[in-house]
Amino acid sequence: PSGGVTFQYNEKNQLALNYSKRIQRPNYSTLNPFVFKIDELSYSKGNPFLKPQYTNDIKLSNTYNYKLNTSISYSYITDFFAQVTQADGQNRNFISPQNIANQQVISFEISAPQKITKWWNTYLSLNAYESIYSSSNANYKNVKQKTLSFYAQNTFNLPKKYTLEVSGW
Secondary structure, three states, X not given: OEXXXXXXXXXXXXXXXXXXXXXXXXXXXXXOOOEXXXXXOEEEEOOOOOOOEEEEEEEEEEEEOOOEEEEEEEEEEEEEEEEEEEEEOOOEEEEEEEEEEEXXXXXXXXXXXXXXXXXXXXXXXXXXXXXXXXXXXXXXXXXXXXXXXXXXXXXXXXXXXXXXXXXXO
């Protein structure tokens, strides 16, 4: 389920509060316990006991003048799963999906489109977030990861109604 409320508190500002709960189920290949050879020393196998991961997400955002968007969000993910490499004797290893931790993500984002000239438009986005992984399994360490990402998309209007787009992270 998901839901949201939007409130326009003056002519130039709109505030929104959204909540969602999602489930991500493992796909067939991650559950299939059969061995798949990668090379002479490595193989992968599925985990039939892998549990789905559940995400609860809440986001507060503000839109200024229908252009500048800012938001802060918090997500809590239970039974987060990822591919884990494990030793199999002294010379081999295997990769298998495991439920490794519960994850918290705290995020701040700011984005805006901007018209530079009549033939050049850009869209810029900056996202900063911290992921906190808390494991109840002694085989996995608790980890905190801070990330800052920047995205830019540029659109150039060329002659004869052609456009050129250049974007990147």
